Amino acid sequence: MRALADFIMRGRMQAIVVVAGSAALPMLFWLCAAAGSLVLLRRGLSDALGVLVWAVLPALVWWYFGDPRTLLVLLGSFGLALLLRNQNSWPRVMLCSVGLGLLFAWALGVVFGEPIAALATELQKVLPDMLSDAYQQLSVEEQARLGALLTPVLTGLLAALLQITTLLSLMLGRYWQAQLYNPGGFGLEFRALRFSPLVAMLLLVGMLIGPSLGAQMAMLAPLCSVPLVFAGVALIHGLVKQGRMSRFWLVGLYVTLVLFMQLLYPLLAVLAIVDSLFDFRGRASRDDDAGPADGEG
Structure with a gap:
């Protein structure tokens, strides 16, 4: 590629x-x-x-x-x-x-x-x-x-x-x-993806309350879930990179996404919401000097 x-x-x-x-x-x-x-x-x-x-x-x-x-x-x-x-x-x-x-x-x-x-x-x-x-x-x-x-x-x-x-x-x-x-800049960016508690709650409201606001607003539920799921995947990658989880979890993550998406998809969204409150990855390490992915930082 x-x-x-x-x-x-x-x-x-x-x-x-x-x-x-x-x-x-x-x-x-x-x-x-x-x-x-x-x-x-x-x-x-x-x-x-x-x-x-x-x-x-x-x-x-x-x-x-x-x-x-x-x-x-x-x-x-x-x-x-x-x-x-x-x-x-x-x-x-x-x-x-x-x-x-x-x-x-x-x-x-x-x-x-x-x-x-x-x-x-x-x-x-x-x-x-x-x-x-x-x-x-x-x-x-x-x-x-x-x-x-x-x-x-x-x-x-x-x-x-x-x-x-x-x-x-x-x-x-x-x-x-x-x-x-x-090289390495994109991984650094993606693993840092995390929403503030306010934004995560707004996305959650869109998922849960949207359908009750009217039939046409029901489409907000799947749309608001997408950013949370990406943040959940970023969380797993970040924990693996920090050594808090083994790389086996990444393999299991993507295999499970393919085979049991209907189960893992909402779980990733929930993980992203919880991470917005507790920040499992903590502050980004200042020892990683890969820089931004554009290579111009």
Whole structure:
């Protein structure tokens, strides 16, 4: 992967080839976003815009044929990369990704509104079998409210997947930047990711209270969970780096995420909230002089 990053940074033409080519190919929009983020993070907005234009063209073609993911992830990663370059704050990037997720949800509702509604209708039919006695104990009004939540929740889940993809693409671009110009810088940044108690509580409120504010606000639950889960993963990496946990925990973390995501995902969010209160990693060690990932600190 470092060889690819080095190729991207050799010149503008090489960057255009990778960004436009990966945007045109199916299922490589994440690579397009990562390569574009690398250019923006290292060279700035003025140089990145010349590359972005060539990536937007195939992304618009994909949107025309009914797939908005390439354009959404590309523009989303560019926006977050610009924020990261200007403010160098991963917590702010994570928080802004929630707003980005809302834009994703709106776009998905416009493009895939009917299929999502049809899927929600089918799910509503099987809810009595899925929830069995618990569903029968609900009143008619509560059953209707539960059914009304299905469409926005499904939309929010799809938007959260794009939100995660956007953040991972940005992280890959930042990792490439660190590999080329300051090895170890990205790891130092990511392991330091932690929210203040106020911000963590606000995200928790969005997860728990959002659905009660209205059917459309239910999509906040999955979107607000994403920053907390990333902070939970950063916590595990930080504890392993400090020697408080063995590296086996990292292997177990990612294996469990693949096999039992529905169980580990909320646990990581809870860990991030608790860490915001107690700061398990403590103050960052001043002995690590890797510096920022951009290699310019």
